[in-house]
Amino acid sequence: MKNLHSEILFNRPVNDRYWKMAVDVTALEESVRPGQFFHIQCSDDWRNLLRRPFSVYKFDRRTRILEFLYLIKGSGTQALMKKRPGEMLDMIGPLGKPFSLPAGDASILLAARGVGVATLHALAQAVPAEGRRAIAIVSAQKRDDLLAVDDLRQSGAQVYAVTDEDGTSTMDQVGKLAEMLIEDYGISAVYTCGSKRLAKLMQNLATIHNLYAEIAMEAHMACGLGDCYACACPIRKEKGIEAVRICSEGPVFPLRQAVLS
């Protein structure tokens, strides 16, 4: 974990709402793992005082090039969009607990909606090296928003894309699709990000099929380090529901612990 000033290698639109940025993190000695994030200063304008958290989308261990996929949401991401290659990005990371895989070499299922796919993509990219395969259900409102599908395929994942536009993304349909995939591919673990409803569905399936399951959670953050308790959210622990810090105790949690109502 370091406060880096990393050179921006590229920063370009993927479609009209999403952008991709790559930075050079050779200054970082430690490894960067799927599920972790960087806390980024989007501008030095005091309209965007706080840093914003962005997940690792892609990390190349050899070239030490790190990529983010980000949604243009408000003033921070609007400012980020304006950064040019060659400029330096002020970021702290890698932060947070990464995903973990259960033992064995069974395939894993990823279920993402919207920009949640950014976080899961890093996992898809990592598993082939462990001799495993990732199957991904990618859900979005519109076909244009089906993000990272090509990137996922290139990383060796099998991708099932569903959209509201096509009427293929109801919980019913996704549930059936997931059931089928779990059986067909002998899935041993599920990972989800980006939608509460999707997470609930996966929580049920994981219980029923006794699968290892994790979720990557989101919360507004101040420090990003674990000091301020700004990001604390309810999580189901042995002793009952506790407020835990998403930034340092998460963002990845066992899916069964997620409080999704």
Added chain:
Amino acid sequence: MKNLHSEILFNRPVNDRYWKMAVDVTALEESVRPGQFFHIQCSDDWRNLLRRPFSVYKFDRRTRILEFLYLIKGSGTQALMKKRPGEMLDMIGPLGKPFSLPAGDASILLAARGVGVATLHALAQAVPAEGRRAIAIVSAQKRDDLLAVDDLRQSGAQVYAVTDEDGTSTMDQVGKLAEMLIEDYGISAVYTCGSKRLAKLMQNLATIHNLYAEIAMEAHMACGLGDCYACACPIRKEKGIEAVRICSEGPVFPLRQAVLS
């Protein structure tokens, strides 16, 4: 008077503390006169919320190119310095009352210190067209800060440069120099800007020699238009001392009205 978005033609350092900027004001129909100023938005960062006033340094009636000479002072001018040619400058103007000349074709004396020369340069540039000559005393701390001397000469002015560094700028010395110039050149009017001590000296000389005299004053401004009374400063009027608005009733005032203690 207009709210213009004018293209920046150049923006470059004159020395390590002063910059020059030129903008295209073809969108402006009215004339721009020496002594007037523009109220400029230096950045859209909310650290620099208010506009900053800058005098007309040079104006070319034909090409409608307007130039400013500015001192890098605080956050606003630091932001201004970063603007690139081709970017648009948000400015309101021309504002304020310009200098006026007494009848006749006698020479005029300009006495400026520091960046005060920016305002007086516009006057020097304008007088040859009226068949008159400008004699300028330009005072500065250091020789490096002797601003606009070359520009003034090019505009046909006779320039006497004095500095603290050379020990030539004491009030005593400048007073003697001015006395000599007033006599030698048959000066009919004096204009001053940039130093209270210099203004006091000129106020005395103008009284003694019965010269027409004006001063360009400065004050912190909010609206720049005359609405808010932020810029009001004491001025000696018939009825006694009154608080007048530098932005709309000035910035140019009869020198005898200036309250200089």
Added chain:
Amino acid sequence: MTWRPDLSVKISKLMLKNPIMPASGTFGTEMSPFIDFNRLGAIVPKSITLNERSGNKGPRICEVEGGMINSIGIQSKGIDYYTEHIIPDFAKYDVPLIASISGDTIDEFAILAERLTGIDRVAGLELNISCPNLRNNGIAFGMDEKTTNELIRTVRQVTDKPLIAKLSPNVTHIQDTALAAEKGGADALTVANTFLAMAIDTETRKPKIGNLMGGFSGPAVKPLIIRLIFQVHQVTSLPIIGSGGAMTGQDVIEMILAGASAVQVGTANFMKPAAMLDIIDEIADYMMRHHIDKIADLIGKIDLE
């Protein structure tokens, strides 16, 4: 096709075509080259005092992060000049004129109110009870409930014009002064005047304001004003005029959701002389995007679940 949302709001007896008006002290006739005054909801000229006042010594303003501090000291030419020049200057616009009045004593407020009550073109009175006064050791009338109540009660007796009390934000419980004003007979409340603040130049070690302290305005104060509007709206049903940090249409919507019926724009005018017109357009855009027919339907409609 050309459906336009209804931006009109009511402040007591005043019908405004939209909720946007200038904040007193930040607006005057010199803005006319930049803005069509007829498009405003109301016009509020600079506060007027009974007698001529020369204002405070300079610097009268300074810039701070996200805003500015001012201590103009209500430079004013007195009520005669006001009735003879300022009111006629604005009379040509088809917009309600709200006269802001200020005084050092309760009597001065009452005399001013009485004089302005005789003038038809004056649609309402805003009582600037939130600037420091001489009587009470530099404390604004609006920082004390009893004084607030007494002042409004006294003025109420001499006028039937809508009375708008401009509250001070520099208090522990604004609810108390709001209720004191209501009980005194105020028809509406402006929430609020500027926040007492100070800045020091670290190079010269001198205060950045000639008068030492001044009033803090601009975008930085908005989160405080939203809270104050909400608190006042909870305890009274008087219409509220929000004032403090409105720079965009979105800021205005936020104030309206918190409980404001109208909004004053101050510091934004200095950044952009046409700011109020842009804000009105942004409000209309917001309403169209959210399918809101009448802006009045949004007042106090924060969603508290």
Added chain:
Amino acid sequence: MTWRPDLSVKISKLMLKNPIMPASGTFGTEMSPFIDFNRLGAIVPKSITLNERSGNKGPRICEVEGGMINSIGIQSKGIDYYTEHIIPDFAKYDVPLIASISGDTIDEFAILAERLTGIDRVAGLELNISCPNLRNNGIAFGMDEKTTNELIRTVRQVTDKPLIAKLSPNVTHIQDTALAAEKGGADALTVANTFLAMAIDTETRKPKIGNLMGGFSGPAVKPLIIRLIFQVHQVTSLPIIGSGGAMTGQDVIEMILAGASAVQVGTANFMKPAAMLDIIDEIADYMMRHHIDKIADLIGKIDLE
């Protein structure tokens, strides 16, 4: 040649090597990779409560122009965990540890103070009397002079550690609560806690803070804090710790000129984890540029002519 200015200051019995310390709630051990704690003037961990508390519902923070609003709700593991883990974690640093304590009742404050008095490593106590409490209808202790006085008096009886009262800025006259704290036996005053504020998301119409209102901090509040420090410094000779909007060394100098003896840094830590060290360096640079030998010579040295 290598002359270094003297940054040390005294807060009651505490000798600080420089005036910079973290603001409670914005600092913790997780910052250790970024900052050498030994370089700080003091360490102030997050406020501790008697019993475990889970804090408020989310969102607990939101960003606003020039700052942020927080409503963490003092999530805390209780005093046992604090004495067993937090204090030992910080004990390895050669820096005075100021424990910030918070409670719902005066008794809770007293119990906490008593327990911490027994611990040598605790150099002083900061009483967070400026957060809403249960007893008094959501009003902070620090918004009322009588309660402030009673609370400090009670705590004073059980401890001989330096007592620092963290005042609430949400009051009409901070001078009154400052004097109430002084009379109650406080050894120093922190000026001040956060400003009560609110923000509404105009798209969803929901409050941006789960708990509706929260405390406003960051650069935007600095002009208010400078004024409060100045006002408090005028009425008491107790040392003042400035808190609110310090982002740079220059901000700290401004607070010291207004009357602060030391300064807490909060929101700046979130922007730059090494902010406090940069600030200390900037203070030293300022002193060298202005030929100031001892920072203590600048306290309250605003030039009022």
